[in-house]
Amino acid sequence: MAVAKSVLPYVVEGEGDLITPPSAASQLLSLSGKVCETDVEFSVLGPLRMNERGESYTPTAPKQRQLLTLLLLNANQVVSTNTCIEELWENSPPNSALSTLQSYILQLRRSLRRVPRIGSLQAARLILETRDGGYLLAVRGDELDTNRFWALVREGRAALHHDDVRASACLSEALLLWQGAALSDVQRGPVLRAHLVGLEEERTSVQEQRIGADLRLGRHQELLGELSRLTAKYPMHESLHAQFMLALHRTGRRTQALEVLRRLSTVLREELGLDPSPRVRRLHQAILAGDPALDLLAHTDSVLAAEPGAPNGRLVPAGGELVTAGAPARRREQLVRR
Numbered sequence: 001m002a003v004a005k006s007v008l009p010y011v012v013e014g015e016g017d018l019i020t021p022p023s024a025a026s027q028l029l030s031l032s033g034k035v036c037e038t039d040v041e042f043s044v045l046g047p048l049r050m051n052e053r054g055e056s057y058t059p060t061a062p063k064q065r066q067l068l069t070l071l072l073l074n075a076n077q078v079v080s081t082n083t084c085i086e087e088l089w090e091n092s093p094p095n096s097a098l099s100t101l102q103s104y105i106l107q108l109r110r111s112l113r114r115v116p117r118i119g120s121l122q123a124a125r126l127i128l129e130t131r132d133g134g135y136l137l138a139v140r141g142d143e144l145d146t147n148r149f150w151a152l153v154r155e156g157r158a159a160l161h162h163d164d165v166r167a168s169a170c171l172s173e174a175l176l177l178w179q180g181a182a183l184s185d186v187q188r189g190p191v192l193r194a195h196l197v198g199l200e201e202e203r204t205s206v207q208e209q210r211i212g213a214d215l216r217l218g219r220h221q222e223l224l225g226e227l228s229r230l231t232a233k234y235p236m237h238e239s240l241h242a243q244f245m246l247a248l249h250r251t252g253r254r255t256q257a258l259e260v261l262r263r264l265s266t267v268l269r270e271e272l273g274l275d276p277s278p279r280v281r282r283l284h285q286a287i288l289a290g291d292p293a294l295d296l297l298a299h300t301d302s303v304l305a306a307e308p309g310a311p312n313g314r315l316v317p318a319g320g321e322l323v324t325a326g327a328p329a330r331r332r333e334q335l336v337r338r
Contacts, residue, residue, distance in 0.1 A: 040115055042072050043145045045199070046179025048186050052115050059111045062187050063088055067104050068111075069186045071128070071137035073195050075144055080134040087189040105135060145177050146199075152177075153206055161301075164213040171210035178203060204234065211243050216300045220250040231260065235267045238280050242304050245280075249287050249294055257287055279306045 043049035048065055050058045059065050070087050071079055085097045094100065105128065112124035129136045141147045156170030182199045183192060207230065214223055227244040234240055241264045248257035261276065261284050268274045276284075283303060286294055293299045 039117060040143055041145075042075075042139060042143055043179070044069055044072055044186075045145045045149060045177050045182050047184050050111070050115070052117060057111055057114050059108065061107065064104050064107050064111070065186050066189065066192070067101075068108055068137075069183060070192060071108075071135060072139065072144060073146070073192070075137055075139035075147070078131045078134045078136045083191060084135070087191040090189050105130070149174050149177050153202075156206075157209065160209060160213060161216075164216050168210055168213040168217065171206050171213070174206060175203070175210065204237070204240075208239050208243070211240075212300070212304070215243060215246060215304075216297055218297050220247040223247045224251065231264075235264070236271065238264065238277055239304075242280055242283055245283055245287065246294065246300070246304060254287055258284070277306065279304070 039052050041049065041051045043051075048058055048069055049056065050068070059068060066088060067084060070084065081098065081101060084101055085093050088101070088104075089097060109121060109124040109128050112118050112127055113121050118124055118127065127138050129138065139147070141151070152170045152174035156167045156174060159167035159170065161167075182203075183196055186192070188196060211223055211227065223243075224247055227240065227247055230240050231237070231244050241260055245257040245260050248254070248260065261280065264280070265276055268276060275281075286303060291303075294303055
């Protein structure tokens, strides 16, 4: 499901007179005077990539990769020099931090210049701009994988419940953009670490919502392998465990469903001193009683729902604090885009 392109290019008229449209942050320059699109692709949902038509132009120096990632995660926004310095050196910046940062920016522009459809340092400066107090990396919407991810997620979430086939397809396509863990080959300072938490939490939320749509569509059997992997990866994520229990029950594996709860209970007690939430305990009792409502697709949400006013699930990241898996998606998106 392709995301529509928006092309509002730069145009050069006459002898080098540059006309910059209002949406300049999402455009590229053609020094020949022709309107041009770009085939540049930036990726951070996995290894860092800066490609054009299959060829890689990704910087190799660690600090430049780190800085490029920071600018990409704040694409089309000014990133202050203070933020850049904090990310690159945390609490121990060298005396030469500002001049070193400027040299990294120059090296990034030279990397951009190597991309054939950019082709010059002048064009690269229009993409990686120096602004008052910082830098701005101009990226068109469909050039960056996180932008495509958010667009598909918004479309999928809008279709949830009233068109679950479409919702599942959109959310599945969004998840396919991930090529492993985000920022997997980039060293991370405090700013990128905060972004990473938001990205990974959002990925899990999208997986949970897509699985919910598939359960409402009766795709229990197809979900078993995925849910087995996810509950192993997130051993304290109650929502995923509840979905796994329901899928197992609906495929006639009640004993295995109860074993999933036993493992969850053991981990929660040993790691946090907590019992499973009332929602999970209710599901456990319904499975023991053979409640016929568990097998009704129309009742999927009600059998998985938390009590009124209770969070929709508890997610405990390894080594982190307790957070709510049902926290508003908008807040998580703001964290990642901040």
